[in-house]
Amino acid sequence: MEMVVLILKIYFVFVVFVMIVYTIRHYVFVSNRMFGEQRICYQDIIDSESPSVSVLIPMHNEEKTASQILDLLVEADYPKEKLEIIVVNDNSTDTTATIIDEYASKYPNIKSVHRKSEDRGKPIALNKGLEVAKGEIVVIFDADYLPPKGIIRDIAVSFNDPEVGAVMGRVIPVNSETNLLTRYLDLERTGGYQVDQQARYNLRLIPQYGGTVGGFRRELIRSLGNFDPYILTEDTELTFRLFVKGWKVIYANRVECYEESPEVWRVRARQLRRWSRGHTRVMFRYLMPLIISKHLSFREKLDGSLLLFVYTVPFILLTGIIDCVTLFFLGKMEILSTMIVLLFLGLHNTFGNFSTFFQIGIGSVLDGATYRIRILPFLIFNFFFNIWYISCGFIDAVIDVLTSRKPRWQKTKRFRKGVYSQ
């Protein structure tokens, strides 16, 4: 029994240690964002030679959103002869196919590609789009996004830097005022993009390509074998694939694009679980290549490793809470009185919502937000929710790896009720 208690205590100390490490990581990001030198992206470059761009939009049952994104892209401020828009209809059963065919017949630079296969998903649709894409640069948007006029130029100009393999812009929820969940997600995005991504870009760490509102070099991705159809987070996979091979991913904070956040908790739960499952599989695949890569500095490797483990931490926390309750019933409270405070400190700091509460606070200040900061303490409910569904996704990924199971893509439900004004 003593051995069991010792193991439980060691695990408890380990959990607290993990929490402290992630709290320090976020503190470094916040400090950098407030007091460090800020790296701007390349949007201010004026270049007469624009590269050719293929915009890829994978769509599965997107009849609620298809028209608006296509209308916005048609108005894009980019030379028409250098811009093609490829809409991949990925086995839709609603009127998506009809809508995109209408646009394709009306506008010469819009192409519709239809996939009829049960084996569907975003990576597969992107691979299909890449087969027909001709642009030097590929820019990706999910169907629920509302790209502003100048965004394609802002993304494409960054590729003048020959070291850049991919570019990521900033995602902002358009429906943040809908309910409490969308307000939470707005805060999460603020902490994640305004502080986290920008600080990682400033510090030359590992900014993450997010799979939408971003772009990459077409030939580069083709030479790397396109997207793995069985990875649910093809964006994270691409990020690490590029960094390991010596390419850079850059973050452009001012390249903003609105998206529609999930408005229902169950939809959010599925989304989180999918992200966790995909991200964890990427961790299993890229942790070792990241560590031994000759192209990365120690700082990049450290940040990359912490980023890879980010969806493992909630599982560690969940088991940490179980460990803590067990120690309580075993009468081992002497370790609890001080360490439990550290545990809950870590819980609140690190996984209130993927970022520390002060990171979200600072992000909101930088955004000029005021009242929305006041819902920060209510993130406690989100925190248990996140821990549970991310842990489920983590376990899914472990089972996937152990049994060679192939995951199926789950589409995020849309809530569009009309046309969002710009």
Next chain:
Amino acid sequence: MNDFAKDILSSYLSANDINILEKTFVNTVYIIDMPGKYPSMIFSVCLLIASLLLIFLISKTKLPPPIVIWVIYLALINLVSSVVFILMPAMFPYIIENFSELYIKTEVVIWLFIPLLMGIAFSSLPSNIFTKTAVVVLTIIYSMVLGIIRYVAFLYILAKFSYIFMAFLFFAFGPLMDFIYIVGLYSLYVSNYASKIGKDLRIWKWLS
């Protein structure tokens, strides 16, 4: 703090049974000891059934998942506690003295941590240091007042309704709750600060 708690508890329980003990932690801390109550077998079984029922029913409702998960978390703690008291009540390792010690030590650690935690959180805000210090002091005072109120309530529940709720009280309304008001006061301050500087773009000129 203990005198205050003792005074209040004396209104409901026999004053002769309530003692203030001295313990060593950081410096000397004082805790309350008083007779607690073990649950009857019937009460433990009822709590077990109620917890199981709650878990079953709440998972069938259409309440938002965060609330469902939160309630299940609380019900599971009560479930484990009731199992312990049904199967091995003598093995339950605490009496009120132990719980008091755990609670007070935890609170002392929180009071020591508030300046550190809020210091870290505020250090990245370029606002007036005096107002930041005032918020930290206010948070500690708030924490102490709430800490005493909770302490009295916890001891009353343990004395009147038995030790079976000890784990529930500690894990649901213990240190986890402390961080809610810490974050709450931080968010109020930051929100007001953001409103104030919103009109002064000079502070953020590197952003414009």
